[in-house]
Amino acid sequence: MVAPSVLQPKVTVIVFAYNQEQYIAQAIESILMQQTDFVYEINILEDCSTDRTRAIVLDFQRRYPDKIRVDLPVQNQNNNKAFATAVCRAQSQYIALLDGDDYWTSPYKLQKQVDFLDRHPESVTCFHAVHVFYEDGSRPMRISKSQKPVLTIEDILEGLSIQTGSTMFRRSAVQSFPEWYQTAGIGDWELHIFLAQHGNAAYLDTVMSAYRKHRGGIYTSASRISVLKARVAMYEQIDAYLDFRYHKLIRSLIGRNYYELAEEYGKVGDQAEAKKYLTRSLSIAPLNRRLPYRNLLYTAFRLHAPGLYNLLLNTLADKGRLQIDRATKE
Structure with a gap:
């Protein structure tokens, strides 16, 4: 039997990790539980966390050296440069994405998305429904809004979103990234614009991951x-x-x-x-x-x-109070 390390991976899973010591293990384990008929690899981009995230990631790499690669910058970057490098370096056919505070819920997620893209050459990306839940329990868990079956570049420009952990795309669709993208703040929207020039983004109406919303998220603290x-x-x-x-x-x-x-x-x-x-x-x-x-x-x-x-607001308010008084007296 040929060792997995010498087989060409069909999928590279890129994981974004920064200050997620509470969640990163669950994210990695949800990738390792995938049941596939192909080889896949995991590339974790650890961006100089100030908590135990890096130690946890390196422990997983030690246990799965043939499966996991970890990129360790000298200092925090908070941009897309490491991601652009990881994509362009990948030798796989497909790229899947996951944020370190989210996780996959279906062990067949990778297999289903690969099967779909293998059958649909007109689609450059496929994505799926996700469970959205709030870490503090302030709101009940919900399923992400249903999408159109196929998104075009116009749809993505208008803001129809594709959740990171649901994304898989063709590696061949991205040969390079513009310089401004590499130094921009972290985000998926620009990536999907690049991809949509080469084909559509197909939606799979199946929940296969969980998206965690919490106070420590990347965007919640920005004004x-x-x-x-x-x-x-x-x-x-x-x-x-x-x-x-x-x-x-x-x-x-x-x-x-x-x-x-x-x-x-x-x-x-x-x-x-x-x-x-x-x-x-x-x-x-x-x-x-x-x-x-x-x-x-x-x-x-x-x-x-x-x-x-x-003056107009006060007048309308007075009129409303007068109508309430009359209704009460009646």
Whole structure:
């Protein structure tokens, strides 16, 4: 019998690990439980955790030296460079992804996704439904929203999301990554834009993983304003990367983000910035169907005529209280 270490892996599973000592073992074990008729390998990107994550990962590597590779940077990177390197280095046919605080729930996940992609050369990616649960128990567990059977590049540009732990894609679809992507903040959206240029993303309506939402997640601590500004900058990068083939669509999406920035600045009392972004939202893509015009009018009224706006609100409130009083007396 040929030793597994000399067989060419069909799938490379890339795991993102950072400060996840409570969860990383469960994530790795959920990969090791996979039942397949092919060889797969695990490449863990450990980004200089300050807790015991690295020690746990290295212990797994010691126990499974023919299965697990660990990349250990000298200092925390918090960008896509290690991921880009891992993808371009992989010799496998397919790449699967998993965050270190999530885990797979089906032992047949890899097999099902490989079988699907083997049968469907028109699809460059396939993904599936996930269980979403909140670590603190603040909300009940739910299944992710059902998706269209097939997503195009336009769908992904518009924001239809693909959860990291559900993703498998063809290694051949990515030959290299642009420099700006490697130094950008960690995220999957840009990756799926790159992939969608070569084929569709197919949805499998089967729950095969769990997505953990908790206070320590990568995005939960970022301010909404910072997230929106970063998204606008990324839209501009993507627009140029795609040679402006989707310029009209992307401009309308930027306009929607400008409107949301106006709302957020209004909430924190920065009227000047709120007005600036409200004006930008209207000027960048006139007649933008992605703008909630009714809400936008209220926002414009509140920002440019606050006295009249408050007077109107008080009048409506008084009218409502009067109607309640009358109903009570009757």
